[in-house]
Amino acid sequence: MTTTSRYHSIKINKKKCIGCIHCMKGCPTRAIRIRNGKAVIQYQKCIDCGECLRLCPYDAVEPITTLQADLKRFAYKVAIPSPVLYSQFGTQTTPAEILHVLQHMGFDHVYDEARMCEMVSTAIEIYLDGHKTTRPIISSTCPVVVRLIQRLFPSLRKLIIPIEPPREMAAKNLRREISQRHKIAPEDIGIIHITPCAAKMVSINRPLSMKRSYLDGAISIHDIYNEIMMRIKKTNRSLLLDTERPVSGIGIGWTMSGGEIRGMKYHNTISVSGVLDTIRILEDVEAGKLKDIEYLECLICPEGCIGGPLTVENRFIAQSTINRLKRVYGEKKTVDVRTVHRLFKEKFFSFEHSIEPKPFPGLDADRAEAIKMLNMKENIMKKLPGKDCGACGAPDCATLAEDIALGVANLNDCVFCKGDRHDK
Amino acid sequence: MASQKDTFQQKFKIKGGDFIKAGESSCEIRNILKGIGIDAEIIRRVAIAAYEAEMNVVMYAQHGTIHFTVNPQEIGIIVEDRGQGIVDIERAMQPGYSTATEEMREMGFGAGMGLPNIKKNSDTFTITSKVGKGTKLEIVIKLNNTK
Numbered sequence: 337m338t339t340t341s342r343y344h345s346i347k348i349n350k351k352k353c354i355g356c357i358h359c360m361k362g363c364p365t366r367a368i369r370i371r372n373g374k375a376v377i378q379y380q381k382c383i384d385c386g387e388c389l390r391l392c393p394y395d396a397v398e399p400i401t402t403l404q405a406d407l408k409r410f411a412y413k414v415a416i417p418s419p420v421l422y423s424q425f426g427t428q429t430t431p432a433e434i435l436h437v438l439q440h441m442g443f444d445h446v447y448d449e450a451r452m453c454e455m456v457s458t459a460i461e462i463y464l465d466g467h468k469t470t471r472p473i474i475s476s477t478c479p480v481v482v483r484l485i486q487r488l489f490p491s492l493r494k495l496i497i498p499i500e501p502p503r504e505m506a507a508k509n510l511r512r513e514i515s516q517r518h519k520i521a522p523e524d525i526g527i528i529h530i531t532p533c534a535a536k537m538v539s540i541n542r543p544l545s546m547k548r549s550y551l552d553g554a555i556s557i558h559d560i561y562n563e564i565m566m567r568i569k570k571t572n573r574s575l576l577l578d579t580e581r582p583v584s585g586i587g588i589g590w591t592m593s594g595g596e597i598r599g600m601k602y603h604n605t606i607s608v609s610g611v612l613d614t615i616r617i618l619e620d621v622e623a624g625k626l627k628d629i630e631y632l633e634c635l636i637c638p639e640g641c642i643g644g645p646l647t648v649e650n651r652f653i654a655q656s657t658i659n660r661l662k663r664v665y666g667e668k669k670t671v672d673v674r675t676v677h678r679l680f681k682e683k684f685f686s687f688e689h690s691i692e693p694k695p696f697p698g699l700d701a702d703r704a705e706a707i708k709m710l711n712m713k714e715n716i717m718k719k720l721p722g723k724d725c726g727a728c729g730a731p732d733c734a735t736l737a738e739d740i741a742l743g744v745a746n747l748n749d750c751v752f753c754k755g756d757r758h759d760k
Numbered sequence: 761m762a763s764q765k766d767t768f769q770q771k772f773k774i775k776g777g778d779f780i781k782a783g784e785s786s787c788e789i790r791n792i793l794k795g796i797g798i799d800a801e802i803i804r805r806v807a808i809a810a811y812e813a814e815m816n817v818v819m820y821a822q823h824g825t826i827h828f829t830v831n832p833q834e835i836g837i838i839v840e841d842r843g844q845g846i847v848d849i850e851r852a853m854q855p856g857y858s859t860a861t862e863e864m865r866e867m868g869f870g871a872g873m874g875l876p877n878i879k880k881n882s883d884t885f886t887i888t889s890k891v892g893k894g895t896k897l898e899i900v901i902k903l904n905n906t907k
């Protein structure tokens with residue numbers, strides 16, 4: 337592993353990788369190359385979107401997430417499952433059942449994140465009403481979107497709402513509460529998120545707006561799916577009715593595309609999902625086109641977190657399950673708005689510090705040199721066939737041209753240019 | 761003055777009335793600048809200037825070109841079009857002044873802030889126009905003061 341891969345959430349398993357070009361072609365930031373017949377991730381360009389993970393037909397792109405065994409070192413273990421989990425086991429399984437089953441899987445406490453989602457949703461509205469001049473304000477929920485902005489659209493970083501997402505706020509609150517109630521040192525409490533994506537590992541290991549994440553790790557939904565399913569099948573459902581807690585559909589639906597804006601009846605909003613559409617809308621924001629939109633929700637995964645790469649259920653079925661739950665639980669707010677106002681004033685939800693810009697490195701640190709390289713790249717492009725076949729190990733001709741200009745690839749890598757040479 | 765060798769240049773064609781492709785050239789310009797590591801704040805200014813200039817050709821001219829250059833000292837954007845031209849430049853430069861049609865306004869254009877915003881975001885800005893012939897904008901954004 338290279339030094340930078342430590343801070344990323346995916347890696348290539350060289351034993352499984354056959355060097356086909358699926359992941360390389362699908363990477364939105366062109367961070368993958370094929371070298372010596374294997375995919376190699378250039379981590380300085382990776383935004384942890386998980387596209388490569390979705391695309392690999394051989395399971396050779398592996399997520400790096402927390403294992404349940406990693407929690408042994410904690411005296412008290414807490415799970416905060418993403419509400420996405422409620423969509424994974426069919427329409428007949430209730431959130432209460434899933435929470436109940438989790439409680440018996442080695443956790444001392446299981447918290448329903450939907451409640452915090454509702455609180456954060458209210459906090460966002462308070463923020464929007466107090467900041468009427470900056471537009472559009474962009475959601476901070478998806479760690480990939482935040483990093484995409486930091487790296488590809490650094491001028492937009494001040495538009496990111498400086499409010500931490502529900503998973504972090506839930507962990508912050510629980511650590512405080514549990515430590516007081518059970519007289520346990522905060523560092524002996526292990527709080528993990530149950531996650532639909534590996535990207536959360538990056539926001540936990542390298543947070544951008546706080547010194548230290550409130551979470552200790554994230555367990556993949558994929559990894560614990562089977563065990564939950566088996567236990568659900570064995571549970572006596574009649575026992576569960578009284579464990580139902582008052583949550584509303586607003587919180588349960590939060591992780592679905594459109595979930596964050598659903599509660600906002602009086603604001604102009606847009607919700608976008610999927611990595612390419614997110615890049616497109618951010619380009620529009622950069623061009624100054626979305627000035628009349630107050631809140632822009634962007635989620636990197638198709639249809640939102642329910643389409644996360646570590647989910648199991650088909651995302652459209654998951655969507656239907658969540659929609660059903662929303663009908664059952666209703667869309668009336670269940671949080672105490674005054675409490676949220678008080679917490680907001682105390683800066684409970686606020687970023688600790690602003691997000692630093694961290695644009696991708698240009699062709700060269702020296703501007704004159706970078707311009708020269710760009711001209712070189714253009715000249716090399718003229719020699720390449722423009723077929724974007726990927727056989728050279730770069731995702732397209734433009735990227736190969738760039739790699740040649742940078743001195744890390746060769747014109748001979750192009751199978752068509754090679755052919756030319758033989759002809760002559 | 762920068763020599764030919766350390767200047768990168770590219771020409772873009774713009775078609776009047778083509779709202780489908782509108783904005784693509786300025787998007788490409790931004791990506792080029794990101795690729796050579798230009799400061800985000802400069803890119804933001806270029807983005808606004810290039811987009812507004814491009815949109816004015818789309819809205820008020822038959823066709824035009826953007827001639828984009830970047831050298832270590834500055835970014836140049838020359839936008840030239842064949843079209844109706846501007847009768848009263850001073851008036852066109854006034855914030856809020858617009859001759860956009862009702863349809864254009866419904867599409868969200870025509871706030872009359874394009875030319876003033878181009879000027880605000882450029883270090884030097886000149887505009888010349890011949891009625892019935894066309895309009896030419898010369899925009900320079902300097903690089904040396906930041907980064």
Ligand SMILES: Nc1ncnc2c1ncn2[C@@H]1O[C@H](COP(=O)(O)OP(=O)(O)O)[C@@H](O)[C@H]1O
Nearest residue numbers: 816820845852858859870871872873874875895
């Ligand atoms: N390239 C152009 N050709 C002809 N007329 C133009 C051109 N650019 C601007 N104008 C005129 O100047 C006015 C002001 O332009 P601008 O400040 O961009 O505002 P807007 O485009 O919102 O009307 C336009 O309404 C139009 O009458």
Ligand code: SF4
Nearest residue numbers: 363382383385386388
């Ligand atoms: S996670 Fe996304 S950005 Fe990173 S290598 Fe995979 S596809 Fe590319």
Ligand code: SF4
Nearest residue numbers: 478533636637641644
């Ligand atoms: S959309 Fe949700 S699941 Fe997908 S990367 Fe972002 S936070 Fe993770």
Ligand SMILES: [Mg+2]
Nearest residue numbers: 815816874875
């Ligand atoms: Mg205009």
